[in-house]
Amino acid sequence: MSDVAEKPKVGRTETPGHTKMSGRKVCVFYGEKQALFDVDLNLREHTVTALIGPSGCGKSTFLRCLNRMNDTIPICRVTGELRLDTQDIYDRQIDVVELRARVGMVFQKPNPFPKSIFENIAYGPRIHGLTRNKAELAEAVETALRRASLWDEVKDRLFEPGTGLSGGQQQRLCIARAIATKPEVILMDEPCSALDPIATAKIEELIDELRQNYTIAIVTHSMQQAARVSQRTAFFHLGYLVEEGDTDQIFTNPTDKRTQDYITGRFG
């Protein structure tokens, strides 16, 4: 890992706990129906923030606000303030393509493009013009695959279709694809829900490694997973952010009754 790890960028504040993304009074409406109510939540740099809560509580909705994937739903409306560093990401000046390059996303179901493994990774750098020539592109692909701990498994079949990999490998391919565009933040929407425990363990390990270089937000239904991979946890319920804090604190000493009920398995 260390041989290919990116050096931290100069000039960026590296103090743990520095806020990378922040939401203030975020409300989301699907048509008439309000899905999120006044959510205030920060993502800290080099920290994994887990969003937990029962189905339909709005955690995925919030996650998708962070890179404006909700834009693709015509009836969806977002109010409040969402910032990446200091920029308002819903500002008219902001180019959503640039935003999504900076805030990458990994989805619930592994969704590699029906192309070769190489092409899957190379697509992002290519459309963003991150590499100048083929050698650089190949290097970028290798770097991303190594970061996603997939290189050793696929280096001999880079030009076979990505859809031919196992589910866990496909998901790591998707993570590598997200990494390849060199984002600052990676959003993961239940990345392990379609995977078996062994593949899940690998992904979790990977998330922990990635934390050193990226800011990560992960939506998960598994309390154990949240406890294992995250440093901060936010509990959502019925569209409200009920409680947010250090993971240890949330799982051992929640302040809200609903949080306690949920993490002890009384509902949800």
Place this chain on the structure above:
Amino acid sequence: MTDIAERTSVATGLHTSDEARRRLRRRYGAEFRFRAIGIGALAISGLFLVIFLSSIFRDGIPAFFQHYVTLEIPVGRADVDPNNTNDRAVIVQANFDGLIARSARSLFPDVTDRAGQRAITSIISTGAPVLFREALIRNLDWIGTTQRYQVPMDDLADLFLKGQITRVDRMDTRGELGVSGVRGTVQLASTANNFQPILAEVKAHLALLASRARGAAAGQERAVARLEAERSGLQGRRAAASGNEAAQIDHRLAQLQSDIAAARVQIQQQIELAQSLEGRARAADQREQLDSNLPSYIVRINGGAIKLNEVQSANATGTVIIPLRSDAVARIGEWRLERIIVPEANRRFNDTQLLLVDSLRERGLIEKRISREFFTGGASREPELAGMWTAIVGSFITLGITLLLCFPIGVAAAIYLEEFAPKNRWTEIIEVNINNLAAVPSIIFGLLGLAVFLNWFGMPRSAPVVGGLVLALMTLPIIIIAARAALKAVPPSIREAALGIGASHQQTVMHHVLPLAMPGILTGTILGMAHALGETAPLLMIGMVAFVVDVPTSLTDPATLIPVQIFMWADFPEVAFQQKTAAAIIVLLAFLVVMNAAAVILRKKFERRW
């Protein structure tokens, strides 16, 4: 018993009681009936398909073949190029009709009478001189030599050789047969009653005609009875009527009077005819006349053929059609008696032509081959020369224009509507209209083409470019709908993946969605094109029912298409054209099957790669 106990006891019997078993049986019964109805429906449609295909193939397959006769054509320098120019423009002017006619007549040097010689030239296609001229133009070195050249036979001769005009039976013969001459009208005398069966057939035929006449008379009697009933009714009303009504009744009575009188005369005639026929049928061995409403009887003797005119049980009179080598007496087994089943009056191919063709066949001069003309020819009034090539070329040019127009436009429209258009009332109206357009009868598009392209834009009639435009209008909605369905079928996860790494909407569509939708779009396009290929009605409106002899070479040349060719051939009365129609349908079906198979293969090959 407690409530709970009751409930449990019911529960254990709930699915095992007789009542439950009956319910289950009824369910199985209903499912069985449903399956049976489904299988029945399939069987019926399969049966119709088999009937349709077998009738098409039965009619159509013979039309792919054609009989050719080999002519010895002496291509004399004096005949085609008297001034020794070797100039094609001069040679084209030569009298090829005469050349071919002379060569044909030389096949039967013994046939010297006018009718016979006319019959000889009539069994060879009238297109033969043109075909030979074209062959000679390509091979100028033939001049001065004698060429053995195969020319197509006339359609009726061809049909006879395919066994579709009449059967020719051989009758049993006994004893010897003598003839009085080798040409003209001859007397035949046999040592046995060889002509007795003919006589019996003639008499049976006479009896049949007599009973028909009596039947006709009886029918007339019934008509007279009806008229008389009407007359007596009117006469009753006449007494009470006055003024205008009376005048009408009088007029009608006069009409009835004359109708009845006419019918009575006819009855009398029919009865007299029947009596005379019955008399002839009853009379023992009387000389009986043969006519063209009876089967023809042919005696083959000494290398010639005699058609019988009058028969008695052992003697006959006949007309020589193919001259005999000698008037020697033929011994047992050296002569034949044949019956041509279909009476001469009921066919357009007369006995002389039939015997000449038969003679050529016996001499091995006729060969059956796949018809070159059918695949390379254009429109012609002669079935043996009419071909599909111009129609096939016309179809290709027209459909090429259609494809060039409607594939890019259709796919672009589908992408815009599906991916980029805002979802508002206007796009909804457009969508509804596109869906409706796909259901508009195709002739409406033809009318549109007529009004807009021909009358307003002043484009030429019968031109492939107009046909292509009209078919493109018709196919466009189909392609748009298919392309939109294919785009919609691309899973949203692929879009999200692309958007999630910062691809713009357009990049997402162009790099990921469209390539994945392409197989579906192509399938829809091929099916749409197959639909267009089989379309006739709109082309009729823009004048593509043209008699096109030459292959179109530009977009504005008059052209015809395969289905229109079928439509035109179906209109011609000749049996040979009916067969060509079926053959052209087979060709069209072959094209459609190939296109649909391509669509299926494409779909199978690229099916759901994600």
